[in-house]
Amino acid sequence: xxxxxxxxxxxxxxxxxxxxxxxxxxxxxxxxxxxxxxxxxxxxxxxxxxxxxxxxxxxxxxxxxxxxxxxxxxxxxxxxxxxxxxxxxxxxxxxxxxxxxxxxxxxxxxxxxxxxxxxxxxxxxxxxxxxxxxxxxxxxx
Numbered sequence: 001x002x003x004x005x006x007x008x009x010x011x012x013x014x015x016x017x018x019x020x021x022x023x024x025x026x027x028x029x030x031x032x033x034x035x036x037x038x039x040x041x042x043x044x045x046x047x048x049x050x051x052x053x054x055x056x057x058x059x060x061x062x063x064x065x066x067x068x069x070x071x072x073x074x075x076x077x078x079x080x081x082x083x084x085x086x087x088x089x090x091x092x093x094x095x096x097x098x099x100x101x102x103x104x105x106x107x108x109x110x111x112x113x114x115x116x117x118x119x120x121x122x123x124x125x126x127x128x129x130x131x132x133x134x135x136x137x138x139x140x141x
Contacts, residue, residue: 015131
């Protein structure tokens with residue numbers, strides 16, 4: 001029998017915080033400079049990150065995921081960028097959890113404004129140092 005998790009439990013609050021921190025990693029609105037050290041604090045070192053585009057996928061580890069984003073968010077290619085969660089469903093079972101997150105992102109890519117939505121699927125594990133993101137897959141609409 002699955003345990004019933006209170007939506008205001010400490011675990012849920014921690015997972016909400018991790019998710020918010022992940023989305024804020026890329027925010028460069030108002031000339032903010034993303035703090036890439038946060039990614040290493042909220043994710044396990046062995047995280048797998050997958051971007052789906054139709055039937056193709058780009059598969060990343062943490063370092064090769066951060067590198068191109070760090071470049072485009074600091075060299076003027078992508079400005080006024082932000083993404084945030086619109087809706088979520090989180091299931092916590094013991095020391096593992098998953099979250100379906102609908103999100104919106106916006107910014108200026110090479111001088112052209114855009115607004116897009118999509119879905120991210122997060123997986124989390126509770127470690128001796130607290131909850132961490134263990135995997136992520138996403139697809140834009």
